[in-house]
Amino acid sequence: MSLFLTYGLRNLFVRKLTTTMTVLGMGLVVFVFAAVLMLAHGLEETLVDTGSPDNAIVVRAAASAETVSIMSRDQAGVARTQPEVALKADGTPVATNELIVMVNLDKRKNGDAGNVIIRGTTPDIFVLRSGIKLTAGRMFTPGTSEIIAGKRAAENFKGCALGEHISSAMRDWNVVGVFDAGGTGFDSELWGDVEQIQQVFKRPIYSSVTLRLKDAAQFDALKKRLEADPRMTVDVKRERQFYTEQSQATATFIRVIGLLVSIIFAVGAVIGAMITMYASVSNRTVEIGTLRAIGFSRTRILGVFLIESVWLSILGWVVGVIAASAMSLVTVSTTNWDTFAELAFSFALSPRILIGSLVFSVVMGLVGGFLPAVRASRARIVESLREAA
């Protein structure tokens, strides 16, 4: 490592207490910054992975979520009989007509109420979304009041675990199975027979039709035909894109609030770094004079102190990122503002967040270290050396 780099780092270890306090301060800010980005990323990842790249979803035109989409039986019938839709061995399409209803359930943790999606669907859903597996119990029997629960819904809401039941629309719904959707949005849902859901909730319509394409490249042809069909008034989207769009409002909200908090914290951290670096400059007046005397230019002195300040910020980044990565173990539950349903997701770290938080931290270090470094570089040699006497 270059002598300039080690010189800066070693100087920080000379003043252990001040350095530690500053690093912890900067680490806290990096932690908040990274944690917020991880939260937003976790939400996006959960919803994006909810979609499958081979699937297309048909919803009412301009509907941003299935909860605000209505399709008639006729429209659903047209959608599932398009030539681009994949067929099962028996010649029927790989497609599910689905109805979304919302029920209000109590959370296990604190008894507060939360909205949970009940998705009326068909057993074909496991063909269409092959990544989802039943982990306990069995599939619901069509024509009955049986439901199966997503892993996180079962964990988080009363009555949703295997063998329990919930009461809604004047009927008891028995949980006969629990499925694992791999941490996607489906894990926060309850699934039952769509025909039963339509009758009990008195909604003789569908929210959406999800289709498996024979070939993902045929999506554009399907979209063009269905959206131009005067009977339909629908939007056709790739399933992945549809759920990504759903994450935007909440993710953006988390990011904006979180970044504002981070920036306010950052002002404090920058002042901390500035105080540390000013102290460093004051304690090393003779050193600065010596370096200048042996030929270090003002610019090099500026660089020496900026490097030191950047070291502070890198150490702060390491502390912050280690603390933030521990948050990956935490699952949070919040309302998705596009569906108004409760959605559970985890903090998710990504290379982009690591790099982003490093840049953020280094910028804090550079801003905090700049004025002290300028002061060091402007020191007059003769006066600096006189301090030794």
Add this chain to the structure above:
Amino acid sequence: MAAPVVEVQNVSKQYHRDKVEIRVLSNLSLSIPEGGFVALMGPSGSGKTTLLNLIAGIDRPDSGQVIVAGTAVHSLGESQLAKWRTRHIGFIFQFYNLLPVLTAYGNVELPLLLTKLSSKERREHVETALNLVGLGDRMKHYPRQLSGGQEQRVAIARAIVTDPTVIVADEPTGDLDKQSATEILDLLGRLNTEFGKTIVMVTHDPRAAERAKVVRHLDKGELN
């Protein structure tokens, strides 16, 4: 007689302290030949260190000329002056002024970082300089692990590692015991006689001054 390597011509310097004008050097001239060893003596405040600083290019005269190694030092800009010092001046300070977080090796290497030498060449230069001052076995020691005399020898190695034209020493034995001071003066003597280095030394110590070829006394900013 060898050509002068240091020429100070009609130099004056004054400082302002609390609106009071303090005249430090008055129309002073001095010439030092290549390979010279000059001791500057005089009472405190007589202007010795100021004269040394002007020769070393870390201060500027109010009037007059300072020409060192053929360069009019007083006319150089800040960054040119920094480069010039790297090439032509080796500093030895009373309190050694070593960087405490760097080893003896790192301290001696510092001036070489400003040159275009490769890391291998730098290593050779540093080892040569430290061996010359008798500290080849202390390269990895930090200043706090060395005695005062050894620290000053590291400082001398740092001063000579770039093979400068002039070595300026400000009270190099002022902080040392008698034995260490003798060792340092022996070393400066060797640098002058064996290697032909031009040395300008400020000192209060008559024994140190005895080692110089020429002793000049300053009083109230004038050379006697």
